[in-house]
Amino acid sequence: MGVEMGKQKKIFVKIVACLILMGVAYRLYLSIIIPSSSSPQFIAHYSPPAPLPQLPTPPHPHPHTTSSPGSCDIFTGEWVRDPTGPPYTNTTCDTIEHHQNCMKNGRPDSDYIYWRWTPRDCNLPKFDPKTFLTFMRNKSMAFIGDSISRNHVQSLLCILSQVERPVEVYHDKEYRSKRWFFHTHNFTLSVIWSPFLTEAKIFEDYDGHASGAVRLHLDQPHSEWVNQFGKFDYVEIAAGKWFLKTAVYYENSTIVGCHNCKIENVTELEFDYAYRRALQTTLGFITKSDHKVYTLFQTTTPDHFENGEWNTGGYCNRTVPFEEGETELRDIDSIMRNVELEEFKKAVGDTNGSTLKLFDTTRLALLRPDGHPGPYRAFHPFEGKDPSAKVQNDCLHWCLPGPIDSWNDLLINILLTE
Structure with missing residues (x-):
């Protein structure tokens, strides 16, 4: 009897052991055939690129972005059709300025909103407003520059407002500098009008008609943003087109030259002299400041005026991106x-000790001649007019929604890889 019981116990132990081994083998099998789910992997971003001779096709990818495995430049790619369209419309966002509200202003086509920037060798996740606001909780971010910076902020606001509606808490007299507050996330977003980044006296109206030369102090960072700099955790700076304007240049409060001013005994200088000195002053202030701020430096945005400039009948009537x-x-x-x-x-x-990153949107912008307001910077510009009548076009800024929305995909990608 005892012998029989012993045999039965041995058989039972063998059966249990066999079941355990089968269970382990089955779990191992599942782990091989079913990949684990995880959040999207963002592309790493590091050191600056070497200057390129021209666009759009660089001899080598920019070495300032990488991903694992392999390397990837998120700023090299193409515009690919995206049937899902933008994350907002001109009716679900109320912060679009009228000059960029192309649909409300009567633009008849809408294909330009169904394209998305896609890097050549890697995946670029779409901008997630919830993730961005969570990342920016208890922080402050400012966009410092000209109207392109303001255009970008409008795009960002439109996307974020689908999750939380911000409250405008400040604007200057001309509504060029503004500040918004997201109460739920204690996040402050600002746009600061500073088209030269350094101190300047400007004599022109809102439509760009000048009554005198700009007086530009190349060695003094603009007090409008400098006085607030200590409040910011993140800044994006951009400049460019304003340096083409007629200007008198000052350093140490003394005239050192001018651009296109035709003043007797004043040295004529090319615009790139002033642009270089202004960038040196701006970047020098930021990188040497005791207040360490994460800074994105955005590259120039080309325009797409054809057969003239903004004030000489130039227009942009293309309806698809360039390849x-x-x-x-x-x-x-x-x-x-x-x-x-x-x-x-x-x-x-x-x-x-500061963090400085290149936000290289030049190529993205170059390939999108179709995304500008054109004549639809104004409300129904041809209404009641001869169809052949000439109207002012905007071939520099972007319709909202429009191509500039993809810049936010790049923005969050860079921030989340740090």
Whole structure:
């Protein structure tokens, strides 16, 4: 009887052991055939690129972005059709300025909103407003620059407002500098009007008609943003097109030259001299400041005026993006870009503990001649007029929604990889 019981116990132990081994093998099998789920992996971003001779096709990918495995430049790619469209409309966002509200102003086509920037060799996740607001909880961010910076902030606000509606808590007299507050996340977002980044006296109206030369102090960072700098955790700076304007240049409060001013005994200087000095002053202040701020430096945005400029009948009536090889930067934009890359490279090598990143949107912008307001910067511009009548076009800024929305995909990608 005892012998029989012993045999039964041995058989039972063998059965249990066999079941355990089968269970382990089955779990191992599942782990091989079913990949684990995880959140999207963002692309790493590091050091500055070397200057490129021209766009749109660079000889090598920019070495300032990478992903694992392999390397990837999120700023090199193409515009791909996206049938899902933008995350907002001109009716679900109430912060679009009228000059960029192309649909409300009567633009008849809408294909331009169904494209999304796609890097050549890696995945770029779409901007997630919840993730961004969580990341920015208890922080402050400012966009410092000209109307392109303001255009970008409007796009960002439109996307974020689908999750939380911000409260406008400040605007200047001309509504060019503004500040918004997201109560739930204790997040402050600002746009600061500073088209030269340094101190300047400007004599022109809102539509760009000048009554005198700009007085530009190249060695003094603009007090409008400098006085608030200590409050910011993140800043994005951008400049460019305003340096083409007629201006008198000052350093140490003394005239050192001018651009297109035709003043007797004043040295004529090219615009890139002033642009370089202004960037040196701005980047020098940021990188040497005791207050360490994460800074994005945005490259120049080319315009798409054809057969004239903004004030000489130029227009932009294309309805699809360019493909690589169809266009290239004009000389002026190439000069600006080279200055930007050179000065960025110098500054990033001497940051004194600050974080400085290149936000290289030049190529993205170059390939989108279809995304501008054109004549629809104004409300129904041809209503009651002869169809052949000439109206002012905007071929620099972007319709909202529009191509500039993709810049936010790049923005969050860079921030979340740090």
